[in-house]
Amino acid sequence: MSKTKKKLVLIDGNSIAYRAFFALPLLNNDKGIHTNAVYGFTMMLQRILDEEKPTHLLVAFDAGKTTFRHKTFTEYKGGRQKTPPELSEQFPFIRELLDAYQIKRYELENYEADDIIGTLSLQAEKDGFDVKVISGDKDLTQLSSDKTTVAITKKGITEIEEYTPEHIKEKYGLSPHQIIDMKGLMGDSSDNIPGVPGVGEKTAIKLLVQFDSLEKVLDSIDEVSGKKLKEKLEEFKDQAIMSKELATITREAPVELSVSDLQYDEWNVDKVVSIYKELGFNTLLEKMGTAGEAVQEEIKDLSFEIVKDLGEDHLTDRAALYVEILEDNYQHGQIIGLGLSNKNGNYFISAETALQSEKFKDWAKDEKKLKQVYDAKKSAVSLKLKGVELNGIDFDLLIASYILNPSESADDFASVAKRHGFHDIQSDEAVYGKGAKRKVPEEVETAEHIARKAAGLSAVADKCEEELKQNEQFELFTELELPLSLILAEMEAKGVSVDVDRLKDMGDDLRTRLKQIEEEIFRMAGEEFNINSPKQLGVVLFEKMGLPVIKKTKTGYSTSADVLEKLEPEHEIVRQILHYRQLGKLQSTYIEGLLKVVHPDTCKVHTRFNQALTQTGRLSSTDPNLQNIPIRLEEGRKIRQAFIPSQKGWVMFAADYSQIELRVLAHIAGDEKLIEAFNEDMDIHTKTAMDVFHVKKEEVTSNMRRQAKAVNFGIVYGISDYGLSQSLGITRKEAGEFIDRYLESFPGVKEYMADVVQEAKQKGYVSTLLHRRRYIPEITSRNFNLRSFAERTAMNTPIQGSAADIIKLAMIEMAKRLKVEKLQTRLLLQVHDELIFEAPEEEVEALKEIVPDVMEHAISLKVPLKVDYSYGPTWYDAK
DNA sequence: CAGGTCACGC
DNA sequence: GACGTACGTGACCTGG
Numbered sequence: 001m002s003k004t005k006k007k008l009v010l011i012d013g014n015s016i017a018y019r020a021f022f023a024l025p026l027l028n029n030d031k032g033i034h035t036n037a038v039y040g041f042t043m044m045l046q047r048i049l050d051e052e053k054p055t056h057l058l059v060a061f062d063a064g065k066t067t068f069r070h071k072t073f074t075e076y077k078g079g080r081q082k083t084p085p086e087l088s089e090q091f092p093f094i095r096e097l098l099d100a101y102q103i104k105r106y107e108l109e110n111y112e113a114d115d116i117i118g119t120l121s122l123q124a125e126k127d128g129f130d131v132k133v134i135s136g137d138k139d140l141t142q143l144s145s146d147k148t149t150v151a152i153t154k155k156g157i158t159e160i161e162e163y164t165p166e167h168i169k170e171k172y173g174l175s176p177h178q179i180i181d182m183k184g185l186m187g188d189s190s191d192n193i194p195g196v197p198g199v200g201e202k203t204a205i206k207l208l209v210q211f212d213s214l215e216k217v218l219d220s221i222d223e224v225s226g227k228k229l230k231e232k233l234e235e236f237k238d239q240a241i242m243s244k245e246l247a248t249i250t251r252e253a254p255v256e257l258s259v260s261d262l263q264y265d266e267w268n269v270d271k272v273v274s275i276y277k278e279l280g281f282n283t284l285l286e287k288m289g290t291a292g293e294a295v296q297e298e299i300k301d302l303s304f305e306i307v308k309d310l311g312e313d314h315l316t317d318r319a320a321l322y323v324e325i326l327e328d329n330y331q332h333g334q335i336i337g338l339g340l341s342n343k344n345g346n347y348f349i350s351a352e353t354a355l356q357s358e359k360f361k362d363w364a365k366d367e368k369k370l371k372q373v374y375d376a377k378k379s380a381v382s383l384k385l386k387g388v389e390l391n392g393i394d395f396d397l398l399i400a401s402y403i404l405n406p407s408e409s410a411d412d413f414a415s416v417a418k419r420h421g422f423h424d425i426q427s428d429e430a431v432y433g434k435g436a437k438r439k440v441p442e443e444v445e446t447a448e449h450i451a452r453k454a455a456g457l458s459a460v461a462d463k464c465e466e467e468l469k470q471n472e473q474f475e476l477f478t479e480l481e482l483p484l485s486l487i488l489a490e491m492e493a494k495g496v497s498v499d500v501d502r503l504k505d506m507g508d509d510l511r512t513r514l515k516q517i518e519e520e521i522f523r524m525a526g527e528e529f530n531i532n533s534p535k536q537l538g539v540v541l542f543e544k545m546g547l548p549v550i551k552k553t554k555t556g557y558s559t560s561a562d563v564l565e566k567l568e569p570e571h572e573i574v575r576q577i578l579h580y581r582q583l584g585k586l587q588s589t590y591i592e593g594l595l596k597v598v599h600p601d602t603c604k605v606h607t608r609f610n611q612a613l614t615q616t617g618r619l620s621s622t623d624p625n626l627q628n629i630p631i632r633l634e635e636g637r638k639i640r641q642a643f644i645p646s647q648k649g650w651v652m653f654a655a656d657y658s659q660i661e662l663r664v665l666a667h668i669a670g671d672e673k674l675i676e677a678f679n680e681d682m683d684i685h686t687k688t689a690m691d692v693f694h695v696k697k698e699e700v701t702s703n704m705r706r707q708a709k710a711v712n713f714g715i716v717y718g719i720s721d722y723g724l725s726q727s728l729g730i731t732r733k734e735a736g737e738f739i740d741r742y743l744e745s746f747p748g749v750k751e752y753m754a755d756v757v758q759e760a761k762q763k764g765y766v767s768t769l770l771h772r773r774r775y776i777p778e779i780t781s782r783n784f785n786l787r788s789f790a791e792r793t794a795m796n797t798p799i800q801g802s803a804a805d806i807i808k809l810a811m812i813e814m815a816k817r818l819k820v821e822k823l824q825t826r827l828l829l830q831v832h833d834e835l836i837f838e839a840p841e842e843e844v845e846a847l848k849e850i851v852p853d854v855m856e857h858a859i860s861l862k863v864p865l866k867v868d869y870s871y872g873p874t875w876y877d878a879k
Numbered sequence: 880c881a882g883g884t885c886a887c888g889c
Numbered sequence: 890g891a892c893g894t895a896c897g898t899g900a901c902c903t904g905g
Contacts, residue, residue: 024905039905043880281905533902534884553884555903560885585886588900614896618889625898628888636887661889717889717895726894784891796895800889832889832896 008124008259009054010117012135013061013105017041017094019136019153021087035279037090042097042284044134051433052132057264058120058257059098059105060113068110069246076246078192093279100271104262111253114140118249121148124259134160139188142179142249144168160437172201173209181214184244195243196236203229214244300424304346304451306443308353315363316342320372320457322413323379324450326432326440329623330382331492331606336440337447339454346455348447355386367391372461374398374413374453376482377611380489397457399481400464402612403473407775409612413453420460425452473771476805480770481611484808487815487827488609488619495604496626496828497646497838498594499874506638507591510583517580524573531580534559547571562726582635590630590639597624604646609830616797617772617804618832627831629875640876645838653825653844654878655851655869656834659684660803661716667861668769668798671748678863685709691745692738711742715749718796720788753795760794768801769859770809806865807833810858817854821846836875844871 020040048054069076098105108116114137121131121143131148133140141163144150150163161167165176174182185204187195199207207224211217217224218237224230233240276285307314319342327333338354340347354360363369364383372395373379380390401416402409408419414427431449432438440446468474522528525544529536538557541547547570551558561581567574597605610620621627629643630636645652662684666674677687689700689708707728714724725735743750757779760766765775774797778790811830818825825839825847835855839847852867859865870878 035905043905279905284905530902532885532900535903555883558884581886585900589887589898593899610897616896618896620897622898625888628886628898630887632888714895720894722892722894785893789894792895800895834889 006056006127006129007052007054007132008056008058008120008129008262009048009052009132009134010121011045011048011057011059012113012117012133012137012140013059013094014113015136016044016134016153017087017091020044021084021090033093033279034086034090035093035281037087038093038097038279039281041094042281045097045101045103046284048134051437054132054264056124056129056259056262057103058116058262059103060116060120061105061107062112063107063109066110067112067115068250069112073193073242073246075192093275097272097275100275101267103264103267104257106255106257108253108255111250114249115251115253116255118143118251119253119255120257120259120262122251127259129259139179139183139191139247139249141168142176142247144176162437162439166442172205174205178208178213180244180247180249181208181217183247184214184240185217187243188247191246193243193246194236194239196232196240198228198232214240299426302346302424302448302452302455304348304448304455306447307340307347307349310349310353310357310359313344314340314342314347314349315359315369316344317369318342318372319369320454320461321364321379322374322450322453322457323382324446324453325378325382326438329608330378331385331608333382335382335386337450339450339452339457341451341454341458346451348451350443351386355388361388365389365391370394372397372457374416374457375411376485377489377492377609380486381493384489384493393482393486394478395457395461395465396482396485397460397464398612399485400461400468400477403477403481403772404464404467404471405773405775406612406615406617411612413456417453417456417460420464422456422459425449425456471771471773473773476770476772480805480808480812483812483815485611487811488611491827491829492606492608494826494828495599495602495606495646497602497604497644498598499642499644500595500598500603503591503595503639503642506642507587507595510587510591514580514583514587517576517583521573521576521580524571524576531577532584537577541567541573541577545571545573547574582633586630586636586639590636594624594639594642607829615774615793617768617801617808619804619830621829626829631879637876641874643875644873647838647840650838650840651844651871651873652875652878653837653839653847653851653869653871654834654875655837655855655867656831657803657807657855658866658868660806660833660865661799662712663861663863663865664769664802664806665715665749665752665799666863668802669746669748669752670862671746671752673746674749675863681864681866685712688712688742688745692741707738711738714739715742716796716799718792718800720792756798757791757794760790766794766797768798768805770802770805772801772805774801803833806859807835807855810855811835813854813858814851817850821850823847823850836878839871847871 017037021037024036024040095105106116117133117140121133124131125145125147129147133143133148133150136153138152141150141152144163144165146165151160152163153160168174168176172182182204183193183195185196185199185207186201187193207217211220218233218240221230221233224233273285319340322339324336324339325333326336335351337351338349340349369392371393373393374396375398376393376396383390397416398409398411401419410416412427414425417425426449431441431445465474468477518531521531525540529540531537535556537559541559542549542557547567549557550563550566561578564574564578594605599606605624607621607626608623610622613620630639643652663678666678673691677684685705685708686697686700688711689704690697692708692711693704710724710728713727721732721736721739724738725732728735743753756766760776760779764777765773767773774793776790776794778786779794781787781790807830811827814827814835823843823846825837825843827835827837829836837847848869851869855867856865872878
């Protein structure tokens, strides 16, 4: 069962409602009730329940207008804006909602929510609770202690700042209890607390650092430096003391509740649903269907050591090494620390300790010292950025797990480790938080988490290797994916040079043209609107201008390109909109998007290849995605002019496989006709047209070839008859007939398709040439759609996946050849069937031989592989 | 902030 | 007949 640590969460209800109200636009539901504060409050509550998993919970509210503080100071909270009626009307709903959630709420005559929270948090601390206070009011931070964390909303409803005593020390240089002394000195305009005129945050902190408390400051006014300051302190002495009193949260309010009354179990689903319905919270309603309670498993103790002085005990010849970085983008992120696990024990090493240690660097570099890691590429790149070379990797859990089952691979270490039998680990989200809340906890907690990861690595490595061997995937792992990860690491670290000025010029040009087109569209529409909003565009086109509605989406009219293309003859505006979209895409994604990620010093972009994501074995690319740079249309293609070699006298050299998937299909299916076509190096689309339409080569029209090409495309990507009908603009029935005729023309392919579906049903998975697997459980589904999809997946994955295997082989072989031939040429990118290099001009002649040779002979099939290449001063020219 | 729509590549 | 249809990433808009 769950760990029985008691946790009390105290929420400042008024404050959070205020925050939610002002953070969100003033929306109302269909009955005209404003719901933004209730909605924001609900989101916040949901988050707290999910993330904090409190055992005890209370929402405190302010009661009435006056409190005991007004006796001290009648103008307390004077001058405050009256609560807007749009907000006050929402409070009853918030109360109703809390009741449905079965969360205790409480207010107390003469006291503020703060005081209720102050009183109960103190009680709870004494009873051994962990306490979390949630508010938008920084005053509450005075309650922070080693047992109580105060979370203050920053902006919006999701960003919060957590105030622990350490954080307060860091931020102000003060202890939590000094917050009230600070308020006494500087006052608080929002509560109309006067403080000492002329004293602001800086001065207050300075004084408190020197004298500790307000009282001591006032006792030692003589020692205060600055004549003016002395006078002010003297003059406003009493006011300061009163201000401190006002700012002090009482911890002895006559609260009639005790902490044990605040136990939180679960909400009343029916009531919550009915309130959601009443308020129109449809997305929350939908979510409830799937909301399951995660069961927290007990985590065993782990003995580990925080290492300050690295020695032989730690740097052994076989060890698990975990490099921890919080940011997704490990090229920007800081290394938090390293986990090590070996026969001697489990260790945590801070980043500073490791990176300053020559012993560590030597060990990391030594390829004889074998390491087991999680995400070799990330580890290698991040260490490389710190000047540390990483060699000797003989196991990577991320990749092993991906190979064993690509559909399950998540990048969260805990989930991967658990899948392979190591359970004593928390999720990163539980330790570090997520989104805006993500942060590093105190060192011991961090250290333990990271040490656990290393321990987990060494615990599951052997078992995973065994499993890989049983699946006949060990070679795929050691000979293909592991070496590839280091090649990708080099590609990422090296980066691709970008001609920033060129991009900016294109951007300027595009901006002018977009403006012109925009004006033209507005003129034709007779009004200004947001062309980028499908909703607004739909209204203009289909309601105002009365164009025929061709397709609808869930949310309204479809305005997708294929719809607009059909509408082109109807009105000139349609052509302009398509053009606007095209240029807008170039501007936002490729010009602005790319400029955003160019390294300012080096003018390079460093993409990250995800090697453990796609279901087929392909790579993907992010930040920026360099696998979808435009090429089809000339205007977009020009973007490629901005990708240039990193050195003078160098060129871009690109080589791509011609029809690799169809060649793979010919091989796997063993289809005689297809094999023959490739052996004779025929134009495959023409050949397909000849066979499908039963005509001679000379009789193939360009339209027949186009249709044959679409069918081939469909085969390669496993699209359905529906998909084919869409791409050819024909009916589904016609498309189905096309596919049938294709399969009749290539009986080997037809047989293969039937066999591979059969195989998938029997084994539960399909395989590529290099034994990569994809499990397809839906293949036995009784749901037609799921099953059809599964069948197409079964037919397509071995084709696409084997092609991915082959180009990966080629990449590894290329790296070897470049080294052997002592060439300076470097591989920069892989785009599924294409490799892009940068090369000194004088090496081009050699590359013309080597690159096609390596790529074409990466594997031997029943058909030849064919590679085309090209080169030039920019990527654009390498076409 | 999450989910939808659209658009780019292979 | 079934109702949503190759795989990815990213930008923008929108609702609650």
